[in-house]
Amino acid sequence: xxxxxxxxxxxxxxxxxxxxxxxxxxxxxxxxxxxxxxxxxxxxxxxxxxxxxxxxxxxxxxxxxxxxxxxxxxxxxxxxxxxxxxxxxxxxxxxxxxxxxxxxxxxxxxxxxxxxxxxxxxxxxxxxxxxxxxxxxxxxxxxxxxxxxxxxxxxxxxxxxxxxxxxxxxxxxxxxxxxxxxxxxxxxxxxxxxxxxxxxxxxxxxxxxxxxxxxxxxxxxxxxxxxxxxxxxxxxxxxxxxxxxxxxxxxxxxxxxxxxxxxxxxxxxxxxxxxxxxxxxxxxx
Numbered sequence: 001x002x003x004x005x006x007x008x009x010x011x012x013x014x015x016x017x018x019x020x021x022x023x024x025x026x027x028x029x030x031x032x033x034x035x036x037x038x039x040x041x042x043x044x045x046x047x048x049x050x051x052x053x054x055x056x057x058x059x060x061x062x063x064x065x066x067x068x069x070x071x072x073x074x075x076x077x078x079x080x081x082x083x084x085x086x087x088x089x090x091x092x093x094x095x096x097x098x099x100x101x102x103x104x105x106x107x108x109x110x111x112x113x114x115x116x117x118x119x120x121x122x123x124x125x126x127x128x129x130x131x132x133x134x135x136x137x138x139x140x141x142x143x144x145x146x147x148x149x150x151x152x153x154x155x156x157x158x159x160x161x162x163x164x165x166x167x168x169x170x171x172x173x174x175x176x177x178x179x180x181x182x183x184x185x186x187x188x189x190x191x192x193x194x195x196x197x198x199x200x201x202x203x204x205x206x207x208x209x210x211x212x213x214x215x216x217x218x219x220x221x222x223x224x225x226x227x228x229x230x231x232x233x234x235x236x237x238x239x240x241x242x243x244x245x246x247x248x249x250x251x252x253x254x255x256x257x258x259x260x261x262x263x264x265x266x267x268x269x270x271x272x273x274x275x276x277x278x279x280x281x282x283x284x285x
Contacts, residue, residue, distance in 0.1 A: 113240075
């Protein structure tokens with residue numbers, strides 16, 4: 001198989017970070033401050049978005065109170081609770097920079113993992129995280145070991161072991177994404193993802209709920225975008241866990257059926273990207 005043509009380097013380009021919030025008043029101020037401090041230290045232009053999915057608490061008010069301290073912060077709000085997919089659509093429509101990272105306004109997903117995703121973005125269109133904080137059950141480790149042994153004997157190549165356990169629902173959704181959409185990523189529901197913003201011109205998000213995470217990868221894969229291997233999140237001693245509430249909700253399979261039957265590929269009209277200001281050079285001598 002021939003090598004894919006190299007993509008233009010983008011890892012050092014300006015960045016939009018979108019935090020998708022849902023009744024997160026308890027930690028929104030701390031997280032926004034942590035993200036702003038981290039992004040300020042990166043030495044590049046950035047845009048920080050807080051998209052509130054119709055929260056019933058003071059999420060929007062507490063985020064708005066920080067706008068004087070964080071000049072690059074923009075606070076957006078859906079009038080009624082619509083789901084993570086709807087919040088992601090709003091974030092994409094407001095993103096201005098060549099790189100786009102989205103995650104939840106959740107203490108598990110902080111800025112410390114961003115450098116790892118940036119290191120992996122240049123040769124690909126999209127990098128997704130992996131929540132590896134739960135040990136794989138013994139039965140599944142045994143099955144995986146046997147599977148790798150057979151693959152090594154028969155095919156002379158074996159898949160890598162699972163970095164962590166996502167729960168039965170999480171792994172079932174990954175299998176569904178591989179069978180129906182050809183997506184090879186393992187944690188397809190992970191809400192910590194970095195992408196070249198340009199790909200969203202052909203990837204409008206149709207789903208309102210958690211299937212939006214899968215839809216993004218499925219459409220990118222169909223369009224021939226290059227997807228990276230999953231990047232484990234968190235510190236080696238404290239990796240991010242996949243919690244039961246992170247699994248598919250009641251609307252998940254409705255959105256799955258809609259995207260499978262009637263996929264829409266745009267075009268999506270995005271705002272013109274903002275470019276970094278040229279650096280002034282001083283002539284030698």
